[in-house]
Amino acid sequence: QVNAFALPGGKIGVYTGLMEVATNQDQLAAVIGHEVGHVIAEHGNERMSSSALINIGMEVTNQLLQTNQIATSHLIMAGLGLGVQVGVQLPxxxxxxxxxxxxxxxxxARGGFDPRESMTLWENMAKVSGDNRQPELLSTHPLPATRISNLSNNMDNAMLFYNAATTKPNCS
Ligand SMILES: [Zn+2]
Known part of the structure; x- marks a missing residue:
């Protein structure tokens, strides 16, 4: 599915479906920045049920087992356990x-990723949703047009941070 999440404690998950929508490093940075933004701002009125969290944990662990990183998977599960205590907050x-x-x-922008690509990301997301395949990320989120105009209104400020960034990552 087209989705991503961040957990209190710093663990971040990105579904492979998102890679079809985020077509470059800057768009991926926009998604991750958004999810980390929720954690930093300590958002959330509703909490994800423990069973949903356990499902995510199992999924993450399965992925890690497939890549033979078994030792790491225990650390991830410990991180998710902490997530249950602190409370994962969705939607x-x-x-x-x-x-x-x-x-x-x-x-x-502070990390040196082109903030203008955040608008392209939501344009891409809108195209995918017109495709009969509603991205999970959109189901609980505002319309792409609304977000694009909010981002656009704040782009001048973001460009100041971007231009001041001492490193411009090249992840490709
Ligand atoms: Zn969100």
Whole structure:
């Protein structure tokens, strides 16, 4: 599916489906920045059930087992256990979404990722949803057009951070 999440404690998950929508490093940075933005802002009125969290844990562990990183998988599971205690917070309201978008925009720009690509990401996301394949990331989120206009309104500021960034990562 087209989705990603961040857990309190710093663990980040990105579904492989997202890689079809985020077509470069900057767009991926926009998604991760958004998810980390939720954690930094300590969002969340509703909590994910323990069973949903366990499912994610099993999925993560399965992926790791497939790549023979068994020792690491125990650390991840420990991290998820911490997540249960602290509380994983989904879904988010629209105000929280906008806030996470803007925190993410600043984070990616400070990290040297082109903030303008955040708008392209949501354009790509809109195309996929027109395809009869509703991305999970969109189901609880505002319309792409709304987010693009919010991002656009804050782009001048983001470009200042981007231009001031001392490193421009090249992940490709
Ligand atoms: Zn969100």
């Amino acid at each position: 988010f309201g629209r105000t929280h979404e906008t806030e996470a978008d803007l925190i993410g925009l600043e984070l990616m």
